[in-house]
Each structure stands twice: as structure tokens, then as C-alpha cells.
Amino acid sequence: MQPGISGQRQDWAESRPATRGLRHVGLILAWLLLWRLSTLMEIAPHASLWFPPAGLSFAAFLMLGRRAFPALMVCAIVATFWVDHLYATGLAWRELLYAGVLFGLAHCGSYALGAWGLKRLIRTRDVPSVPVVVPLFLLVGSLASLCATLTGIAALQTAGMLAGVAIRALWLPWWVGDMAGVLVLTPLFVGLLSWRYPDVEPWLGGLNFLPSAGGLCAFAGKLLISLTALSLIMLLDAHVHSPEVAFGVFFLIIPQMWIVYTEPPFRSALSIALFSILTALWVAALGLIEQSLTYQFALCVIAASGYFGFAVPSLLAQNRRLSERALHDELTGAANRGYFFDYAEEKLGETRRRDEPLSLAVLDLDYFKTINDTHGHDVGDRALIDLCMAMRPALGRDDLLGRFGGDEFLLLLPNRNAEQARQLVERLQQRIRDLPVAGMQHHLSATFGVVTLERHETLTQAFKRADARLLKAKQARPSVHSPVKGARSP
Ligand SMILES: Nc1nc2c(ncn2[C@@H]2O[C@H](COP(=O)(O)OP(=O)(O)OP(=O)(O)O)[C@@H](O)[C@H]2O)c(=O)[nH]1
Missing domain, CATH: 3.30.70.270 (Reverse transcriptase/Diguanylate cyclase domain)
Structure with missing residues (x-):
């Protein structure tokens, strides 16, 4: 990998205490900002198409390990009080604190465990490669979000925050929403951090997330095609209210894969994130609540396929290298x-x-x-x-x-x-x-x-x-x- 754009790439773990403190404040602010954005994209009270903070929590545990725990616990507790402020739950502050701590333990415990497991699995490989890292990330990310969902529901139920809510109807959208946040955003956050912290690179399995300036117009054009097609499908869905139209969104895997195969990884991750944000915004703005599960699944499937697609260029390069070796003398190239x-x-x-x-x-x-x-x-x-x-x-x-x-x-x-x-x-x-x-x-x-x-x-x-x-x-x-x-x- 080339040196970072700032030329000051460092080891994440070996920074000064003041820098570490600032980083934790930054993490808390970013998490709460994402949480607030997800509430703005709500399709019904407490129901959002996806949960972006889950992606940041998973990325933070991958980066910081258990050191991310205090900052993310603060986030969970503040978010619980914020919920009370937004929806007037009627709970006393002690009950809210109790609910916040329980929710925080469920959320942080699940993603910390997932990140620890993923890192262990990746580190057992001598040279982690994209085709190995991506499926492990998808599997562990999905399981961690399922664990966060089940323990989160149990925590809020114990704290009395889910009184009158049908739990059976809640777990699937909660899980898919968390999973979409993890699958879509974690690679983008980890990739962004790799610009400055090279110790992240082994988890990227050889992917280079540094931004590149070339071909920006072509990328903008592909992005525009993908986002316009998405907007047209969702506007049509709002007009005809038909599940068949909503399922059309799965076809948008084609322009997304076009981007993944032809653009550098950072642009592909950015495109998947923008696609997901726009989907959530349209669902909220057009009130497409009936089709929300379809759109949630589409986000997860498109993001997962996109990250799988990251493996293709690296596999092709590996194949080229192997066939070079198989056909040519290593010393002279004859x-x-x-x-x-x-x-x-x-x-x-x-x-x-x-x-x-x-x-x-x-x-x-x-x-x-x-x-x-x-x-x-x-x-x-x-x-x-x-x-x-x-x-x-x-x-x-x-x-x-x-x-x-x-x-x-x-x-x-x-x-x-x-x-x-x-x-x-x-x-x-x-x-x-x-x-x-x-x-x-x-x-x-x-x-x-x-x-x-x-x-x-x-x-x-x-x-x-x-x-x-x-x-x-x-x-x-x-x-x-x-x-x-x-x-x-x-
Ligand atoms: N440096 C190096 N030497 C090699 C390599 N492969 C074989 N050799 C050496 O090449 C030499 C081959 O020598 P010969 O062709 O038998 O003898 P020569 O000195 O060239 O004699 P003439 O062919 O009669 O001129 C041996 O000393 C081998 O050890 C290689 O990849 N690198």
C-alpha cells in the first residue's frame, strides 16, 4: 500500500492519551449523529429501514477492541434518554438509565464479541486475502447483528421499554436493519480509517481503500445511473403500491456490480453506502412502510454481493500471477x-x-x-x-x-x-x-x-x-x- 494522503500514518494503538481521548469523543459524536440520522429516516416510531450506528460500533470494536466499550456504552445510554425525549416514554430517569445500560451491554457485548471473533478468524491466516476476509466478515457481521437484536429486545423488554410492542413482529426488521448497517457501513469506516492507520490493513485482505482521482467523471456517471434507477423504482412503487415494483430494486445489483468491478474499492464502498442512504430516505419520505422488509433485504443483498465482488479483481490478479509462474521461468522470465x-x-x-x-x-x-x-x-x-x-x-x-x-x-x-x-x-x-x-x-x-x-x-x-x-x-x-x-x- 502507498503512504497515506496525509503522509502521517500511525499505529492506532500507539497514540498519546490526549489523542486517544479526542478519538473517543469523536466516536461518541459520530455514533450519536448516525443514530439521529437513522431516527430522521424512521418509517414509524422506533422503526427505521436500517441502523447505521451498528456499522460504526462493529468498526470501532474492530479498530479499538475492548477500548471502544466505554464510549459506546455512553452512546447507548445517551440514545436511550434521547428516545425518551423524542417519544415521551413516560419512564423515570432511573428506569431510563437502567434501560440504557442494559441496551448498551447487549449492543456493545454482541458487536465486541463479533469483532473479537472476526479478528481471531482472520489472524489464523498467514496472509489474509479478500476472498477469505469478505465471507468471514459477512458471516460474523450477520451473526453479531442477530445477537445484538435478540439481546437488545430482551434488554428493552426487561427494562419495560417495549410494553405493548409485538416482539414477534419486531425481531426480523430489527435484525435486518442492524445487519444492513453493519454490512453497508463497517467496510467503509474501516477503509476510511486505513488511510491513516496502516495496522488496519491486514483486515482488508490486501484491498487498497486509498482514494484515487482518476476517472472521477465516469464514476459520477455510473453512480448517477444507479441512484436515478433506484429513485425511479421507488417513486413508481409509491405510485402503484405493488410488491412487484419494490422487488425491482434487486435488479439494481447490476449497476452496483458494474461499479464494484470497474472502480477502486473505496468508491465501491461509497457507492453502496450512498445507495443505502438514498433507499432509506425514499422509504421514509414516500411512506413505503409495507415494502420496507423488501428494501431492507435488497440493501443487505446488494452490499454483500458488492463486497464479494471486491474479491474478483484481486482473484484475477492472483490468477495472472499464478499463470505467469506456471508458464515462465522465474529467474529470466523466458x-x-x-x-x-x-x-x-x-x-x-x-x-x-x-x-x-x-x-x-x-x-x-x-x-x-x-x-x-x-x-x-x-x-x-x-x-x-x-x-x-x-x-x-x-x-x-x-x-x-x-x-x-x-x-x-x-x-x-x-x-x-x-x-x-x-x-x-x-x-x-x-x-x-x-x-x-x-x-x-x-x-x-x-x-x-x-x-x-x-x-x-x-x-x-x-x-x-x-x-x-x-x-x-x-x-x-x-x-x-x-x-x-x-x-x-x-
Ligand atoms: N548462476 C546460475 N548458475 C546455474 C543456473 N543453472 C545452472 N547453473 C550452472 O550453470 C553451469 C552449467 O555449466 P555447463 O553448461 O555445463 O558448462 P559451461 O561452463 O557453460 O561450459 P560450456 O557450455 O562448454 O561453455 C553449472 O555450473 C550450473 O551449476 C542458474 O540458474 N544460475
Whole structure:
């Protein structure tokens, strides 16, 4: 990951007490602000489409561990008194305090336990990756919100705050609302904090949440399409009051996934959050209470799919890296033996169909053992890398350089007849002779065995012929010449 935008990234745990105090005040203010916003988005007294503070609580426990407990307990108690202020529950302040403490214990206990469990599960992996972190987060986040719902209902019931409320009808919307808050907002909060606190990064499984400036207009366009489509569906739902229309919101997974697959993770998380906020605002403004469960499920499904989608670009990059490794020699980047002969078979078929020539060369570095023995294996490795780098620019688009093993390489030269192959080999020998290698005073040289495939010759037969020519050329070298003495091979 690159350094943070402020250039002052720090370890969250190792900050000064004053900074920690300010951070807790900030957490309390942010939580209460989110709580108030969720009450403004209420569709009925005490009923909101989602509960954004749950996302912040889960993120805070992930970041701060049990140190988040006091601040979040304060939030729960203040929110309980605020409920009384907004809805005039008629409870005495002692009863409200009791209710606030019980609710706080249920809420904080559930999310603290969830965050602790999630961190433990992620830390058991040596290198956490997005495909592992995302499903764990979705599973543990959903279970923690279910636990917060059941214990929260029990707490408020014990405190007498749910008198006359049908509990059976309450638990599902409460759970889905909390779950939407966690699934939608926790990754965004943790991602935002990762800008400054790099110790968060392992939980992101390699995701980079730093903001990027490029392609902002394209992102704004995609966002506009997604939010406009959402608004149209919800306005239509308000007009016709039909469940079929409300279910249409699930189709908006398409523009959201479009954003997830084509934009950086931070923009995707932001888009999922904006989508959820707008949904909650429309439900409240248009009074779509009958369809609220449909919209709640849509939020959860779209957010969960979106975060799963985060894994796709990282899986693609991982696949690319793996196939690179499977097909190429790690040291020199030349094709490995298996890939070289597969490609050679394919090209042989093509050139034979078109009646075109195909040449094959085997080459071996001269006195490589002496180079290793005199200058060390590091210099030997460098010589192999430089050899390949020197040859590549002279090769054509269809030519392929492969490593047979040790200091022996292969060249496949489609559409080159014997004369053209010979000319190319001369150019390559010159490039190798001109090549300075770091750590060595003398220059390299290589011996080639070149053949052009005959009409019915197989690749194995051609390779044997080229290898025999290489051996013959090696034997013909003057034996006194050695690079250590500064001499060059022909
Ligand atoms: N540095 C390095 N050395 C390697 C590698 N693979 C094989 N070798 C060494 O390459 C040398 C191969 O030497 P040969 O080709 O048998 O002998 P040579 O000195 O090149 O002799 P001629 O081919 O007759 O010029 C051995 O010393 C191997 O240990 C590698 O990846 N890196």
C-alpha cells in the first residue's frame, strides 16, 4: 500500500492519551449523529429501514477492541434518554438509565464479541486475502447483528421499554436493519480509517481503500445511473403500491456490480453506502412502510454481493500471477520448457497449414560454469537475466524464447527460413557480445545450434538435430579461450 494522503500514518494503538481521548469523543459524536440520522429516516416510531450506528460500533470494536466499550456504552445510554425525549416514554430517569445500560451491554457485548471473533478468524491466516476476509466478515457481521437484536429486545423488554410492542413482529426488521448497517457501513469506516492507520490493513485482505482521482467523471456517471434507477423504482412503487415494483430494486445489483468491478474499492464502498442512504430516505419520505422488509433485504443483498465482488479483481490478479509462474521461468522470465514446446507444437501446425518455414535454435552460454565459479552465482544469475534481456528486442512478435534448463535456452522462429534464422542468430550473437554484465569485466558469448524443420520432421527430432549442431559448434571452439582470461568465443 502507498503512504497515506496525509503522509502521517500511525499505529492506532500507539497514540498519546490526549489523542486517544479526542478519538473517543469523536466516536461518541459520530455514533450519536448516525443514530439521529437513522431516527430522521424512521418509517414509524422506533422503526427505521436500517441502523447505521451498528456499522460504526462493529468498526470501532474492530479498530479499538475492548477500548471502544466505554464510549459506546455512553452512546447507548445517551440514545436511550434521547428516545425518551423524542417519544415521551413516560419512564423515570432511573428506569431510563437502567434501560440504557442494559441496551448498551447487549449492543456493545454482541458487536465486541463479533469483532473479537472476526479478528481471531482472520489472524489464523498467514496472509489474509479478500476472498477469505469478505465471507468471514459477512458471516460474523450477520451473526453479531442477530445477537445484538435478540439481546437488545430482551434488554428493552426487561427494562419495560417495549410494553405493548409485538416482539414477534419486531425481531426480523430489527435484525435486518442492524445487519444492513453493519454490512453497508463497517467496510467503509474501516477503509476510511486505513488511510491513516496502516495496522488496519491486514483486515482488508490486501484491498487498497486509498482514494484515487482518476476517472472521477465516469464514476459520477455510473453512480448517477444507479441512484436515478433506484429513485425511479421507488417513486413508481409509491405510485402503484405493488410488491412487484419494490422487488425491482434487486435488479439494481447490476449497476452496483458494474461499479464494484470497474472502480477502486473505496468508491465501491461509497457507492453502496450512498445507495443505502438514498433507499432509506425514499422509504421514509414516500411512506413505503409495507415494502420496507423488501428494501431492507435488497440493501443487505446488494452490499454483500458488492463486497464479494471486491474479491474478483484481486482473484484475477492472483490468477495472472499464478499463470505467469506456471508458464515462465522465474529467474529470466523466458518461457519454461513445457510452455515452449506447447507453443512450438501450435506454431508447427499453423506454419505447416500455411506452408511456411519454421526454425528452431538451441543456445548455450559459453564458459558459464567458470563465470559462476569465478564471480559467484549472483553474477551468474545476472548474466542469464541480461542474456534474455539482450535478445528480446531482436525477436519478432511470434518468436519465443524459452529456457531449457541451466544456461541452455531455446528459440522458436516461426516464418523464418534457414537463411533468415542464420541472420537473426548472427545479430543475437553480436548483441550478446556487446552485453556488459554487472560484476564482470569480460563480455559474454553464446553458441547456437540452428535448424529449419523439414517437411515431416517432429519437434523432438528437430530439437535433437539442433542440439547436435550446438554440441559440434562447442567442440569446434578453441579450447584456450575463456571469459575469465578476457577472451571471446567466436
Ligand atoms: N548462476 C546460475 N548458475 C546455474 C543456473 N543453472 C545452472 N547453473 C550452472 O550453470 C553451469 C552449467 O555449466 P555447463 O553448461 O555445463 O558448462 P559451461 O561452463 O557453460 O561450459 P560450456 O557450455 O562448454 O561453455 C553449472 O555450473 C550450473 O551449476 C542458474 O540458474 N544460475
